[in-house]
Amino acid sequence: MFKKILVLMIFFLMSRAEAGTWSPELRVGLMSDVKQVTLEVSAPCVMINAAKGNVVKKIPAGEKFIVAFNELKFNAIEIRPEKISLNDLRTTIDGKEYYGGVTANKEKNSLTIINLVPIEEYLRGVVSKEMSPSYPLEALKAQTVAARSFALKNRGRHVKDGYDVCASTHCQVYIGVAKFDSVDKAVDETRGEVLVYKEKLIDTNFHADSGGMTEDVGDVWGTATPYLVAVREIVQLTAQPWTVKVTAKDFSSRFGENFGDVKEIKLSKLTVGKPANDRTSSGRVKSAQLVGTKKTVTITGNDLRRKFSLPSTLFDMSFDGNEIIFTGFGRGHGVGMSQVGARDYAGSGWSYEKILAHYYNGSKLKKLY
Ligand SMILES: [Zn+2]
Structure with a gap:
C-alpha cells in the first residue's frame, strides 16, 4: 500500500517539476532534543508555518539567525527558498552546511531539526561517506544507485519521529554538503536510477568486503529474498585474511x-x-x-x-x-554488494550496471525520473 502511495506521490510531484532538476524531497532527521539552532541561508528564504502553509517571516541571505524552542510560536516551521529551487539552496545549521532547507518541529520540551533535501543532493552527502570518493567511478555509481534505492524504499521509516530517514548508520550516514567531483559525477550520471525486482524497489544491503563470496540474506537475518542470494566473486580480490x-x-x-x-x-x-x-x-x-x-x-x-x-x-x-x-576473510555481514568487490570489478573494466546485476541477482535498473 505504502509503495503504491509513494509511486503516486512521485508521479504527482513529477508533473509539477521542472524537467531535469527535480527529485523527490527527503526529510532527513539531523538533531533531536535541542533547545535552539543557529541557521544561515545562502539565498533569500521564507519561514512557513507548516500547519497552515502561510509565510510568517522573510529571511535574508547570509545572516545568522536563531530558532529557539522558547520563542517558537508554531508547532512546526519550514525554511524554504523564496525564488530559487531547493536544489540550489544551502543552509548552515550550527556551523555545518547542508543542501536544501530546514524544518524545526516543536516537541514537548525541545526541537527536532530536519533537513529538507532533494534526494539527488542528499546522495552527494551519503555516497561520500559510505564509500571512499577515491574509488573508481563505476563503483561509486553502483553505490549511488544502491543508496538511492535504499532511501526511496525506506522513505517514511522514521515517520513517528517526524521525518523520513535519519542521518546515522541506522539508515544511511549523511554528512551534508560534500565536495567531491567523483561523487557528484556518480550521482549526476545515474540520476533517478534505482534497482527493482518485479517492478518493486529492492533492499540494497551492502558491506565492506565479501571475502570471496557474498551471503544469502536468509542465513544472516532469517528471511530469504530472491535478489539477496550468495554469489561467488569472479575477479581475484585483493583483500588479505x-x-x-x-x-x-x-x-x-x-x-x-x-x-x-x-x-x-x-x-x-x-x-x-x-x-x-x-x-x-x-x-x-x-x-x-x-x-x-x-x-x-x-x-x-x-x-x-x-x-x-x-x-x-x-x-x-x-x-x-x-x-x-x-x-x-571479508568484513561485514556479507549480504548484497561488496564495496571492495565493486572497486575491484570497476578496476577491471566492469560497468556499474554489471556490478549491480552481479550482487543483486535478477534485479533491474530503472530510471524513475
Ligand atoms: Zn534511521
Whole structure:
C-alpha cells in the first residue's frame, strides 16, 4: 500500500517539476532534543508555518539567525527558498552546511531539526561517506544507485519521529554538503536510477568486503529474498585474511562459570563457497560447538562475531592449548554488494550496471525520473 502511495506521490510531484532538476524531497532527521539552532541561508528564504502553509517571516541571505524552542510560536516551521529551487539552496545549521532547507518541529520540551533535501543532493552527502570518493567511478555509481534505492524504499521509516530517514548508520550516514567531483559525477550520471525486482524497489544491503563470496540474506537475518542470494566473486580480490587471537582464559570467561575452561572447538574447516552442516552456502559459520571442562555449548557464527568483534563470520577457528585463533576473510555481514568487490570489478573494466546485476541477482535498473 505504502509503495503504491509513494509511486503516486512521485508521479504527482513529477508533473509539477521542472524537467531535469527535480527529485523527490527527503526529510532527513539531523538533531533531536535541542533547545535552539543557529541557521544561515545562502539565498533569500521564507519561514512557513507548516500547519497552515502561510509565510510568517522573510529571511535574508547570509545572516545568522536563531530558532529557539522558547520563542517558537508554531508547532512546526519550514525554511524554504523564496525564488530559487531547493536544489540550489544551502543552509548552515550550527556551523555545518547542508543542501536544501530546514524544518524545526516543536516537541514537548525541545526541537527536532530536519533537513529538507532533494534526494539527488542528499546522495552527494551519503555516497561520500559510505564509500571512499577515491574509488573508481563505476563503483561509486553502483553505490549511488544502491543508496538511492535504499532511501526511496525506506522513505517514511522514521515517520513517528517526524521525518523520513535519519542521518546515522541506522539508515544511511549523511554528512551534508560534500565536495567531491567523483561523487557528484556518480550521482549526476545515474540520476533517478534505482534497482527493482518485479517492478518493486529492492533492499540494497551492502558491506565492506565479501571475502570471496557474498551471503544469502536468509542465513544472516532469517528471511530469504530472491535478489539477496550468495554469489561467488569472479575477479581475484585483493583483500588479505584477518586474524584475531584470544587467550584461552579470556575466551572461557566469556561463556560463564558453568562452562569451565575450553578444551576443544568443533567446527568444520573453511573452504569459501563450500557449505557444511555447521556452515552456510558461502562457508560462513552457522554454528560452532565449544567443549568446556564443565559443559559443551553451541554458539552461532553471528554471536561469535559479536562477542569477539570479528570482522565477519567467514572464518576458521583453532585452539593450540593457550590461544583461540580466528582466521577469516571479508568484513561485514556479507549480504548484497561488496564495496571492495565493486572497486575491484570497476578496476577491471566492469560497468556499474554489471556490478549491480552481479550482487543483486535478477534485479533491474530503472530510471524513475
Ligand atoms: Zn534511521
